[in-house]
Amino acid sequence: FLDSEGIKKAAKCEEVYYAHPYSSWERGSNENGNRILRRFIPKGFDLSKFTAEELQRIEDWVNNYPRRILGYKTANEVAAA
Incomplete structure (x- = not known):
């Protein structure tokens, strides 16, 4: 990054x-997030070929997928807490 000192200051950390x-x-x-997305969107695929509704359906599925790193909660559950 060009401004590593600024990042440290903004994050209030030393390293x-x-x-x-x-x-x-x-x-x-x-x-892991990329792997989940690749179930629906192949690498290098043109996103303009999807409709807004299709992208919303993919987003909803990803955000409601339980993840081990979140204690098997979904991203939506964690965000709502």
């Missing part, structure tokens, strides 16, 4: 850690 490029194992939650 900020970054994942290395092309090191997906350093971004576990991100990669």
Whole structure:
């Protein structure tokens, strides 16, 4: 990042850690989220080919999918708490 000091100040922390490029194992939650999306949207697929309703249906499914990292709660349940 260009402004790592600004990020540290905004986050009110002394250290900020970054994942290395092309090191997906350093971004576990991100990669799991991508895996969930790939059930519906193949990598490199043109999103403009989906209707707004189809994208909303996918979003609703993803946000109502229980996740181990959230104690088998859904993202919607955690956000509502």
